[in-house]
Amino acid sequence: MKLFRMLGRSIRDAFKSVFRNFSLSLASISCITITLIIVALSILASFNVENFTAEIEKDMTIVVFVENGISDDKIDEITKKIKGISNVDSYIFKGKQTVKEEMQKESDIFNAIMAEWDDDSNPLKDTFQVKVKNIEKISQTANKIKSFDGVSVVRYGEGMVDQMVTAFQSIEKVAYGVVIALILVTVFLIINTIKLTIFSRKREISIMRLVGASNFTIKTPFIVEGMVLGLIGSIVPVCLILFGYLAFYQHFDGYLFSQLIQLIKPEPFIYIVSLMVIGIGILVGMIGSASAVRKYLKV
Amino acid sequence: MDLIRLKNVKKQYKNGVTAIYDLNLSIQKGSFVFVIGGSGSGKSTFIKMLYREEKPTCGSIIVGGINVAKLRNKKVYKLRRKLGIVFQDYRLLPKLNVYENVAFTMEVIGAKKDETRRKVLKALELVGLKNKVHNYPDQLSGGEQQRVAIARAIVNEPKLLLCDEPTGNLDPERSMEIMKVLEEINKTCGTTVIMATHDKEIVNKLKKQVIVLKDGRLVKQEERGTYSEAV
């Protein structure tokens, strides 16, 4: 009960203080707002990238073509070797007849041409379709299989996908760097804001100490003030997430550039990201105010 | 019973000045004590050590069962809640009115609203300012401001009231009003009052216990003492 009263008082004081020194608070709030907008964009982008690369990676398969006219023993040997590679998750063997039937089903033209082929005249090759455990090592695994006797060609994924994933990864790294730098600047600004509040309330603080306020009571309003700054700073970014992402999603009908890149559905995604952004805002505010209190409020 | 006991207390400030030399004394519960001495004799230092604004360099200070000399910074508030403090310069908050200034003590220790209200009005009645609850400090005379400060100091019903030259800024007439309030608090609430002063007239008129300091040393401690010229 006592704690709640104290917290209530702290929150009331914090809001009062933010609005009393509004011009000062405004600097911190704008900085938090800008930071959180960039944080929000980064989170939205990286979750989406994460999502569709995972989708693409799920479908990434190594296709192994076996040389024509090879004996069944040789195929057994290749099977064993593939099974022996540690990065191989699973594999399916598809004989040339199966491949032919699948292709016939896909198109009428193929169907017409291939209907003529019998087992011997079928120019297609027997194949293995291999899935790997670690997608980053897919090229090593493919090269290893290529070196096997009786294997003619190995193909995996599309080079474009690979390049896209690396491109997004480097963009992500840059975004992280920018976010961290912005957070540091924000924390610094909050420290300054809280420092000035502490100085402007020196007299009050000394009287509080005199009449028996505990350290907790003295410190909490300042820390809460930092959190309130963070909270206010997250209003604009959250609106941007809630309405901006929804509009973006609807405008592009859920896909970006091509059917390949599918966007994450807005619900509940935007709410989760909003909560994350609010949480980050409050946390950054708290870190700033806590360090200001530690530095400038000797109790 | 002793409320305060000092043993071999010495205070040397960081700049090397020794303000108190080997002080031994005790003060009984419920007494009214003047701490007298010339300027620089160590009165303020003595009072400051009692509410743990300053730590003694060595020796022990017991206030109401708390070993103040060993009290950790984090626990100082526990001591402060058991005593009230009044200064020469009132130290009110200019943006709060009389009621709010007194209620401030109750609020920062987390008291309930109705308890706060009851105690604040009682304290203001005791100092005779019940009719000025809505005034701000700059709308009050010096004597009235000091009475607000006293109300703030006693609102939580402390056992001990420390006053450092509370009449220092007031003319003799207002000073006597303040002394009447302090005597009243001492009598009706049983609060122990310790008041540092160099006002001869007040000391000689009231004939209370005196502790005489000179250059940081205890000269004498006596009942119904007076401010003799020797000091």
Ligand SMILES: Nc1ncnc2c1ncn2[C@@H]1O[C@H](COP(=O)(O)OP(=O)(O)O)[C@@H](O)[C@H]1O
């Ligand atoms: N914070 C301080 N730092 C250094 N010296 C101090 C401090 N406070 C008081 N003194 C010195 O201690 C001595 C006693 O001062 P004080 O206790 O204020 O005396 P009084 O209140 O009787 O005038 C003086 O010599 C004064 O200069």
Ligand SMILES: [Mg+2]
């Ligand atoms: Mg003094």
